[in-house]
Amino acid sequence: MKKKIVSMLLASVMVMSLAACGSTQAPAATPDAGSDAAPATETSAPADSATDTQATSAERQTITWSVIDLNAGVNATGEYADQIMQQIEDFCGADLELIWYANDALSEKNSLALTSPSTMPQIMSWGGTVTGDVVSAAKNGAFVDLNNYIWDSEKYPYLSQLSKDVAANLTVGGKLIALPRTRVVGRYGLSYRQDWAEKLGVELPENATPDDVYKMIYAFTYDDPDGNGKNDTIGMEMTSYTGPFDIIQTWFGCGNGWQEKDGQLVPVWTTDEYFEAVDYIKKLYDDGLMPADFYSRPTDSWSNGCKTGENGVYIDVLDSGKRIWQYFEAEDTLTPSVVNPDEPAKMVLYGAVNGHTLATAGYNGFFTLSATTLDTEEKIEAALTVLDRLCSPEMLTITQYGLEGINYQYDADGNIEDLDADTENSDAVALANNYKGLNQLLTFLPSSESSTGAIPVKSDKFSEAQNNAYAEALQYAEVNPALSYLVGSDTYSQVGADLDSQVTAARTQYICGSISLDEFKSTLDSIRSQGYDAIISEVNAQR
Incomplete structure (x- = not known):
């Protein structure tokens, strides 16, 4: 098969954002619904059966698709990459030409594409939420109005289940101009190092207040939590990405971006609660409880502070707290507890503080369909069929786990077992590269939560803690009403x-x-x- 993947990229730097947040790691043993890792089902057919249910049509369309590259160019490359792409194309009933855009160049590339409507990729990937250039382009008719198509549940059984609330956030002038990459709503919160807190007696109570958190971060900074007798810890992890400040602001009741005051929606920075929250954050900074140079620290090394023992509190997506905990227990990075050296350290995924935390928009990133290069009904329907069928268990499996017998196998209980998850093994890494990055094609519709049942993956204590934290955070997650x-x-x-x-x-x-x-x-x-x-x-x- 002729390879159809086109590389147009520079080395990428992954930038986390509130609208993000989702993270794409090298394939891991356990996926999580809030990241770009695999969602899961108890009734999944092996991906190798894809060709048995392939679409048939009078003319097979070729779909061009700009895709976000978070892997510095190592996407769908290797001995089995063409075989994987062939199965995807046969199952979805279209040929795909993937154009990889480095994440930090995505905005520039998309803006350039909008200036040449006749050559725009038919499907375009975007980060964050719908704003700015996308809205202007939509008003100028750049994108297909998906309202005319996706609510047909017979043609699009997955896309048609899109939440109407999320659809409203992707609607411009009454036209639904994009499909979301769905995310868990209750994904944000606070995680902390349990052994440090236990040693210092500052574990958070069930209904923690901002003062409780301050006391913990202070103790993690000045009370020698690692017991080495050195002044070498700073309680709170922080980088140039200031999304954690938005989470902290919710603890003071000022809402998410906007809130309703006296019957009117206003930005949170016009409220008294906002200034109370910012003064709290300033006190954390003035008291040396976060890195003094946070504003210049790169985001791509964000969790390193907790992993290396510099920090003990991490505020952002709860699944990142889970990954820090997994790091503590990994064989090559095993981190002993300061309370009991015979046990590994652990992160507590705490979630809301003072009864509040930040809600996601229900999505992070989205796909638009070009109204100029998808210039026939057949092309539009072919593109939407691809996006819909990629939500099936077969496609969720192959895009995120690869080929059965090569990249994964089923254990005695019918659960997927990775054969290429060892990121320290060059052969395993090469195998994983065959499908790496293909998860960027997924919308995870109808929702991240429902997609979590799509692949049989054995649960473990890490994913159970994460899912419990998501459910708890959801109760207190503040949505942006505007x-x-x-x-x-x-x-x-x-x-x-x-x-x-x-x-x-x-x-x-x-x-x-x-x-x-x-x-x-x-x-x-x-x-x-x-x-x-x-x-x-x-x-x-x-x-």
Whole structure:
């Protein structure tokens, strides 16, 4: 078979964001529903049966697809890559030409593609949520209105189950212009090192307050949690990605991005609770409880502080806390507990604080279909059929576990057992590369939670703790009430992303002491006058 995968990339740097968050690691033994790892079912057919149920049509379409590369160019490469792609294409009934875009170049590549509608990839991958250029392009008719297609449950049994709430966040001018890469809603929270907390007597109670968290982080910084007699720990992990601050803000009741005040939706940074939260974060910084140089620390090494024993508190997606715990117990990185050296260290996936945590948008990243290069009904339906059939158990298996007998096998209980999960073994890594990155083709519809049942994977204590933490966090997860309205705000589509960046930058400057509180508030007032007052008006006019 002629190889159809086109490489157009530079080395990529994975940037975590609240809208992210999802992470793609080298194939691991246990997937999690909140990341880009495999969701799971108790009734899965082996991927090798894909060709038995292949689609038939009068003319097999070729679908071009720009795909996010999170693996520095090592995507679907190796001895079995063509065989895997052939099975995917036969099952989905179309030929695929995959164009890999490095994650940090994605925005630039997509903006360039929008300037040449006649050559746009037919399916385009985007990160984050629908804003800015996407909204403007949608209003100019760049994308297929999916409302005309995907609600047909006979043709699209998976896509048609898209949540109407999530669909509203992907709708511009009444047109559904994208399909989401769904994510667990209750995914964000706090994780901490259990043995450090036990040793110092600062384990979080069932209903922890921000003060409880402060005491823990303080003890992790100054009370020698590792017992080595050195002043070499900083309680809280932090990098230039300031998403954890957004999570902490919810603990003070100011909501997620926006909140309702006196019957009107307003940005959280216009509320008293926001300033209370930011002052709390500033105290963490002033008291030396997070790295003084966090603003210049690269995001791609984010969890290293907890793994190497510099930090003990990690605030972001709970599945990252799980992966730190797995690191502690891995054979080559075994980390003894400071309480009982005969046992490995452990992370507690805690979740909400003070009855609040951040909710995801229900998705992180999305796919648009080009209205110019998908210029016939047959092409549109072929592209949607591909996206729908990729949600099937067979495709969830092959895109994330590869080929049975080569990349995985079934154990005596019928659960998948990885044969290529050892990232220290060059032969195993080479095998995993045959399907690596293909999980970036998946929408995980109808939802991440339901997709979790799609592949028979044996549960373990790590995934059980993660799923319990997700369920607990979901009860307290604060949604952004303005998300669907922001998509319909002309001013937000033009300048919203830039103004949001200015708010984030000013917050960092205040936390680090570069500007005073009065200067911080003055900057926020200026941001309102630059367009945010108009955004507030446009958001509320739609309600």
